[in-house]
């Protein structure tokens with residue numbers, strides 16, 4: 001192939017983008033590239049599309065660095081479509097009539113979702129799930145309908161129970177609808193899973209509150225008139241049944257977007273797609289096709305990995321290389337709605353093959369590996385994808401089939417027990433990175449995940465291989481005698497967990513003991529508060545006594561939250577958000593007397609801002625006299641346990657959520673942890689207290705309580721996951737006790753329960769085995785540690801005021817108790833606030 | 842950002858060198874190790890630290906301005922002390938409690954931002970009392 005001068009790329013999706021990057025890094029300024037993309041923005045990570053609903057922004061998802069590529073001579077035209085290809089003139093015609101010549105044309109137009117032509121399929125409220133614009137439209141529609149429907153819960157229906165359908169269902173669920181999936185076939189993911197595997201996946205989906213309707217043939221989408229506009233109302237099945245729907249999302253497969261290619265006479269595959277050979281070239285040597293629109297060897301590839309392989313091969317071809325694309329196997333390993341699902345090689349159950357099967361309905365794990373003549377030929381893993389790499393390698397012949405039965409057992413052998421995986425085994429399927437590539441990068445000096453990712457591109461696609469990448473990095477570094485550094489800081493060579501165990505074992509109670517026995521130097525702002533937290537978790541003494549006083553960071557230092565002008569806030573505990581009128585009046589009076597700014601917080605309590613150091617004991621005296629106590633807003637400790645009014649008042653309530661919230665808040669108040677802890681209790685499934693956004697959340701059921709763990713709000717919100725259902729009061733408390741103590745023992749410093757949980761190998765099942773089944777034999781210790789906490793708790797401000805020496809610490813100037821500094825205040829909406837930074841004094 | 846409402850009464854005497862006048866702050870045992878206190882020295886808020894002995898280093902006293910150079914707020918005495926480096930060069934530090942920049946307690950240099958610096962003051966013990974040297978304004 002001769003050197004092309006002007007390359008025109010049609011479509012700026014994931015594969016088109018990768019091609020442009022590969023080409024421009026190889027060819028530099030030798031080629032001129034023009035990219036025409038129909039979407040209004042540059043390429044973004046479609047694989048991670050659903051994370052947009054979890055808060056990922058357009059910028060987070062973007063893959064296209066327009067500035068850098070423009071500087072390298074690439075021209076972008078977004079929001080433009082190619083309508084025509086003139087093969088004789090070597091030019092394309094855009095939807096605005098513009099005509100553009102090319103020396104080489106690359107089609108990377110991807111696919112479009114298939115919408116079954118049932119009557120009503122285009123009613124307002126019907127959507128597809130492919131682009132950022134689709135997602136935006138879906139969210140707007142749900143918000144709009146929710147506003148119109150008031151208290152009625154919306155119903156969302158996804159048509160198609162494949163991979164994408166389940167992802168769309170999860171999104172609808174997170175948008176707050178009652179969610180249904182209808183599937184024409186008799187099982188979920190009919191393309192990828194056999195009957196048994198699919199049944200196991202169904203158990204997972206059921207447990208997520210998504211209703212599946214299998215064998216449902218949609219006959220018609222019905223609509224109604226709502227306040228003068230037509231909106232979708234539901235799906236009518238062939239058998240006459242009806243499912244309510246305020247929104248319908250079609251996910252019934254994809255179709256290659258080959259129209260322009262077909263119209264100009266290029267060959268189209270039997271089942272769609274532009275036919276290409278091993279060099280990604282069509283019947284016209286000046287036109288190539290890559291990605292989902294390409295048909296190679298009679299098949300199209302609906303995954304990004306094969307598309308990337310085509311992009312790379314074509315870029316090499318066009319720059320004088322001779323790389324080829326020789327097909328790809330459609331093995332996948334995915335985390336779908338948090339469930340590991342993997343398939344490789346032959347997924348169907350074929351007569352004459354031997355099937356090695358492990359099925360455990362109690363843990364919803366199904367693993368089947370097909371063998372022929374003693375060799376692995378394919379398999380399906382649901383709920384646990386351990387050993388996928390090895391089994392997949394065996395199915396391609398990259399590794400000898402040995403110990404297969406042991407590898408199929410989830411708790412059986414790990415790959416390491418059997419053999420070393422060969423270097424030719426693929427680690428990252430999105431970017432086709434082999435284990436050998438990773439080792440080479442480590443040899444070249446990459447010693448952490450970040451540099452390894454940017455060097456090899458492994459783990460930058462769907463992220464599914466990251467645990468494998470981390471494990472490989474660790475074992476490789478170990479083999480090279482390089483120590484993996486988990487030390488807390490320059491003063492301690494231990495991780496927080498190791499330090500916790502040391503302090504617990506040696507019963508240390510002072511900083512001096514800890515640093516002289518295990519550390520060096522004077523410590524720092526990292527290890528001092530960490531040791532302070534460990535000592536407080538384990539002994540519950542007054543945190544400003546002895547040498548612990550010198551360990552407390554900004555807020556703990558004065559048992560109050562420091563504000564930007566050096567003053568403090570005062571936050572009394574209001575357990576469960578319940579407060580008497582007398583207490584409310586006294587808080588108001590205190591605020592008036594000390595001129596404090598008052599704000600009701602999201603945590604159902606009242607913050608008083610602007611107190612000076614020396615005023616803290618005076619203010620807390622009055623708060624305590626009014627029957628309140630420290631709220632520990634300053635500590636990495638339990639904050640509030642939010643509650644709704646529950647069945648005491650609410651017409652919908654089924655349990656007394658306020659009493660439960662108060663009991664929980666009283667039990668864990670003052671408990672110091674690696675990070676702050678939040679909780680909430682709702683009186684019924686309407687969930688007014690938003691318990692599923694908390695570290696531990698409790699929702700009432702008709703017969704008890706459902707416990708949700710490891711959620712959080714904040715910068716990266718995460719829904720808490722259902723840990724146990726219908727617990728009685730005692731079991732609920734005991735389970736929370738153990739969860740908290742296990743977290744306090746094993747988490748890293750400043751690690752919220754959600755991050756800690758995501759790093760737990762084995763997730764919920766593992767946590768259950770530790771704190772319910774006592775697999776580690778530590779439950780007695782955890783219970784005892786919590787009992788000790790509950791017994792020895794005292795309000796830190798009551799303890800301060802009870803001892804004149806402690807209270808005397810709260811003076812601003814040691815040699816001038818009457819002198820105080822006066823911050824500069826201004827007034828806003830009738831209250832005193834700090835002068836803006838930089839304002840003249 | 843901050844004004845001082847009331848000046849404390851202090852006793853002072855002149856240093857032999859004449860460069861500073863020594864102001865008595867309080868009894869040495871009023872100050873806990875590794876936890877700063879603030880004092881008014883000739884009208885100026887000063888943060889005083891008493892560092893515990895560690896490795897080969899003896900107990901050490903340091904005094905720096907109480908005003909956080911970044912925000913102008915009077916808070917430095919409430920910062921966490923610590924150290925950087927290994928023997929023989931162990932530098933005592935204090936971290937601002939607001940945005941956590943670390944400062945060398947001996948020189949006032951900021952370890953995290955070149956544009957920030959803390960004023961330092963001489964400290965000494967005299968008859969069990971802590972004394973801080975205030976610069977004497979030359980006429």
Ligand SMILES: Cc1cc2nc3c(=O)[nH]c(=O)nc-3n(C[C@H](O)[C@H](O)[C@H](O)COP(=O)(O)OP(=O)(O)OC[C@H]3O[C@@H](n4cnc5c(N)ncnc54)[C@H](O)[C@@H]3O)c2cc1C
Nearest residue numbers: 011013014015016038046081082109110291292302303304
């Ligand atoms: C929600 C979701 C989850 C997914 N998850 C995974 C996963 O986990 N793993 C995996 O491997 N794959 C996954 N996929 C599939 C993966 O995203 C695709 O395989 C990949 O995006 C294909 O890239 P492409 O460039 O071929 O097509 P696309 O990314 O679809 O890009 C094609 C682009 O071309 C534009 N275009 C089309 N026609 C024209 C024209 N005539 N003129 C100009 N522009 C045009 C389109 O607007 C589009 O922007 C997922 C897909 C979705 C939707």
Ligand code: HEM
Nearest residue numbers: 151152153176644645646649650651652686687688689690
């Ligand atoms: C069908 C759904 C819902 C119903 C029927 C419902 C009903 C109620 C009722 C009756 C109350 C008032 C209790 C009282 O008398 O004070 C209430 C309060 C509340 N609800 Fe809901 N709710 C629903 C959904 C939600 C959802 C989804 C959220 C948040 C995600 C929510 C958040 C709240 C909050 C925060 C309050 C307290 C308001 C306050 O502080 O005054 N509700 N809800």
Ligand code: SF4
Nearest residue numbers: 644650653683684688
């Ligand atoms: S969650 Fe609480 S307030 Fe909301 S409806 Fe149920 S009981 Fe009522």
